[in-house]
Amino acid sequence: MFMPWLSGRFCRTGLVVLCSLVCVLPTRAMPIIGRAVVRKADLPAPTPAAGLAQQIPQAQPGARTEPIELDEVTVEEQRRQRYLRKEATTGTRTDTPLRDIPQSIQVIPRQLIEDQQAVRVDEALRNVSGVVAGGIDTSTDVRFAVRGFDRVPILQDGFRQYNYAEVPEIANLERIEVLKGPASVLYGEIQPGGVINTIVKKPLATPLYAIDLQVGSFGFVRPRVDLAGPLTADKTVRYRLNALYERSDGFRNFTQPFERIFVAPIVSWAIGERTDLSLELQYLDRRRPSDTGTSAFGNGILRIPRARILDEPDDYIARTFLNVGYNLEHRFSDNWKLRNGFRYTTNSVFSDKLTIPLALDESTGILSRVYAFDDFDSTEYSLQTNMTGKFATGSLAHTLLFGLDWNRGNSSGFARSDFSTLAPIDVFNPVYGAVPRPALDLVILDRRTETDRTGVYVQDQITLVDNLKLLAGLRYETVRLRTRDQPVVFTPLGADISQNNDAFTPRLGLVYQPFQALSLYSSYSRSFTPSVDTFTIGGDPLPPERGEGYEFGAKAELLGDRLFATLSYFDIAKRDVASTDPRFPGLGFSIATGEQRSRGMEFDLAGQLLPGWNIIASYAYINAEVTQDNDTPVGNRLPGIPEHSASFWTRYEIPDGQMQGLGFGLGFNYVGQRQGDLDNSFELGTYFLTNAAVSYQRDVWKVAININNLFDVDYFVGIPFGRVGSVGVGTPLTVIGSLSTTF
Numbered sequence: 001m002f003m004p005w006l007s008g009r010f011c012r013t014g015l016v017v018l019c020s021l022v023c024v025l026p027t028r029a030m031p032i033i034g035r036a037v038v039r040k041a042d043l044p045a046p047t048p049a050a051g052l053a054q055q056i057p058q059a060q061p062g063a064r065t066e067p068i069e070l071d072e073v074t075v076e077e078q079r080r081q082r083y084l085r086k087e088a089t090t091g092t093r094t095d096t097p098l099r100d101i102p103q104s105i106q107v108i109p110r111q112l113i114e115d116q117q118a119v120r121v122d123e124a125l126r127n128v129s130g131v132v133a134g135g136i137d138t139s140t141d142v143r144f145a146v147r148g149f150d151r152v153p154i155l156q157d158g159f160r161q162y163n164y165a166e167v168p169e170i171a172n173l174e175r176i177e178v179l180k181g182p183a184s185v186l187y188g189e190i191q192p193g194g195v196i197n198t199i200v201k202k203p204l205a206t207p208l209y210a211i212d213l214q215v216g217s218f219g220f221v222r223p224r225v226d227l228a229g230p231l232t233a234d235k236t237v238r239y240r241l242n243a244l245y246e247r248s249d250g251f252r253n254f255t256q257p258f259e260r261i262f263v264a265p266i267v268s269w270a271i272g273e274r275t276d277l278s279l280e281l282q283y284l285d286r287r288r289p290s291d292t293g294t295s296a297f298g299n300g301i302l303r304i305p306r307a308r309i310l311d312e313p314d315d316y317i318a319r320t321f322l323n324v325g326y327n328l329e330h331r332f333s334d335n336w337k338l339r340n341g342f343r344y345t346t347n348s349v350f351s352d353k354l355t356i357p358l359a360l361d362e363s364t365g366i367l368s369r370v371y372a373f374d375d376f377d378s379t380e381y382s383l384q385t386n387m388t389g390k391f392a393t394g395s396l397a398h399t400l401l402f403g404l405d406w407n408r409g410n411s412s413g414f415a416r417s418d419f420s421t422l423a424p425i426d427v428f429n430p431v432y433g434a435v436p437r438p439a440l441d442l443v444i445l446d447r448r449t450e451t452d453r454t455g456v457y458v459q460d461q462i463t464l465v466d467n468l469k470l471l472a473g474l475r476y477e478t479v480r481l482r483t484r485d486q487p488v489v490f491t492p493l494g495a496d497i498s499q500n501n502d503a504f505t506p507r508l509g510l511v512y513q514p515f516q517a518l519s520l521y522s523s524y525s526r527s528f529t530p531s532v533d534t535f536t537i538g539g540d541p542l543p544p545e546r547g548e549g550y551e552f553g554a555k556a557e558l559l560g561d562r563l564f565a566t567l568s569y570f571d572i573a574k575r576d577v578a579s580t581d582p583r584f585p586g587l588g589f590s591i592a593t594g595e596q597r598s599r600g601m602e603f604d605l606a607g608q609l610l611p612g613w614n615i616i617a618s619y620a621y622i623n624a625e626v627t628q629d630n631d632t633p634v635g636n637r638l639p640g641i642p643e644h645s646a647s648f649w650t651r652y653e654i655p656d657g658q659m660q661g662l663g664f665g666l667g668f669n670y671v672g673q674r675q676g677d678l679d680n681s682f683e684l685g686t687y688f689l690t691n692a693a694v695s696y697q698r699d700v701w702k703v704a705i706n707i708n709n710l711f712d713v714d715y716f717v718g719i720p721f722g723r724v725g726s727v728g729v730g731t732p733l734t735v736i737g738s739l740s741t742t743f
Helices: 003-027 072-080 110-116 121-127
Strands: 105-109 131-133 144-146 154-156 173-180 194-200 208-216 220-230 237-248 258-270 275-289 316-331 336-361 366-393 396-417 442-465 468-485 495-515 518-529 545-558 563-580 590-610 613-628 644-653 662-671 687-698 701-708 734-742
Touching: 105 110, 105 121, 105 590, 110 121, 110 173, 110 644, 110 662, 110 687, 121 131, 121 173, 121 194, 121 644, 144 194, 563 613, 644 687
Parallel strands: 154 194
Antiparallel strands: 105 173, 131 144, 173 194, 208 220, 208 734, 220 237, 237 258, 258 275, 275 316, 316 336, 336 366, 366 396, 396 442, 442 468, 468 495, 495 518, 518 545, 545 563, 563 590, 590 613, 613 644, 644 662, 662 687, 687 701, 701 734
16 A cells, blocks of 8 residues: 555655766766768768657767768758658567568657647557557556557567566657558467557767657646666667656546656766667656546447546556666677567556446436555566578578577455445535445455466568568467465355466568569568456467458658558458357357457558658558457447548648748547447447647757647547447647757
8 A cells, every 4th residue: 555655755756866877977087079970971871860869979889980970951851851761670580671571660760749738648559540548557558459450569679578568658669560460470468450569769979968848738747857878988888768657637627646756877988889778767656537428328438527527536546666687688690690688577556446337227317436555566678589681592681580588477456345335426416435435344355476487489580582571480489377266255265276278370571672662561460468357267368360362552752761661461360259158148158169259451651742741641540349259249340440530741841941840730549439349239330530730940959839639629538348348549639848958
């Protein structure tokens, strides 16, 4: 009960100390670097830089060359080409151009996050086709669906959290990469829709001091700092520190504010010409209202003021997150390198004030509720090691990757409630606190889980001829899980269940480039996901869900190389989905006979139309439905997945003249009609949101104003669990202003 308060105080103190230390360190022996004129012909093609350091050149790890300042024209061109990135690591775990990867991959660069003033990962992911934010979840905010399939994981630098995962802090991210389709060959147990990988900002060789203050609607305040630079004269040791404090009252009628403190230092060391080591830490302490959302009513959504809550005003969830690890890279030669990384993560989710909705009597408007207590904890150790080599066999060029992933996780879940003391509320005329909270001494969950995961994989990228490339990969994964349930009200005898699952998951893809600016591709891949908390009448766990996907598409560079477009068609099926056992209806037992399928088309476009005029756009058509089940009618659509969705954002910045630095942004997000549950008993309606921005940058200063939901549209979001609760209420018109400086 006292841990959230203590950890919050500790984090605040740590933030002040760390910021003070880092602000002092770079000021010693860090002279201001004079201007050196460098010809553009001597420089590599400009690519967007990371974070607030988008105008700062970065040296390669281990380099000892003298720092230079880029020519002013080159810097301006880098700044204007804001949304185009042509390489990603998520699709192959190697630095491979997007045009050479036979799968759809979309990249959200730091510049787009800054231009839209996104403060959460889900806000940034609205720019990617086929991605749906899952919305409300008591134990985690990390719920996303990609290409129709829910529970797609979010990685940080390729590492995954399996239990009570924490959403990455967007201020600490250089970019977000979304890999579409089954990806188990690289990342193990995973849903077949894809994977989201967040790339953390890295230390810099050139000093960077960036300070930003955001303020906005509903009491929103968010000061943050981004500091980086060398710690030694030869620049072999570098650092980066991102830290922020955030507070908001929110637009819902809670008495609990949203509050967040985040600190993330990273130190890198170029041990030699061929060896680099980085150490990193992330600490997050946050507290927010526990919002179970609204509920279905008839075949639609309950129509009440969007600020009205169906919880209690003082309900809350407190979370703490700690991530510590290292990355080691050794280059044996120009063609062979070894990577090794480790992460230790611990998560805590706690609340002694929760209100859980049970059932809504639509004839009277009375919502039955119970009070609850939650205490969830997890600890995970993850190790990744892989080797990358480039070589040739005759006329064939290879990029070979092979490696091993290992994860050990321990989690505990403890929950109490009192079903004998209901706390009903009239949704049309609520009276809060009418039923005092009882002692909550009835244990409804007391579980311990131990999991070991080991994956071995190999991948070969083969250039058959200059314009024909083959990608082949295979992974073997084992998952051993042991669950211990202590005796509780629902299982008075307790349970001790072990699962052992393994699978081979292949991937095969081909890329044909009839000319340099166009890539035609096709791919086939599989996935598997062990079944958890779903058992047969005999008490045995169900076999893993297994998915497979086909994808065909085209990637093109347009307007020279200023725009990059991806058009794809996909067909993904997930089998062995838990289905109600028809022999024992209503008792909660399952058999693995269900099947779900998602088919559709996606289009994504990003880049620069003219100097200073940037654009990113997307469209998705997804037909995600049940194709086999014992209980759910075949043909029912998967909940929360729109058949049609689209996004658009464009920004123009005046490149020269007296108004140079003045920028304007305009965009929209369209989401079509969605089913609210697997029975398709209610719908979430269509919505169209308009967003706008204006900014002005002069020298090291920038001021910006963003308006989201410009016309104050009333809408609903998320992937509901059922008819009661879990329907997210969309945010009304919101204004965010910021003042930032970089020096």
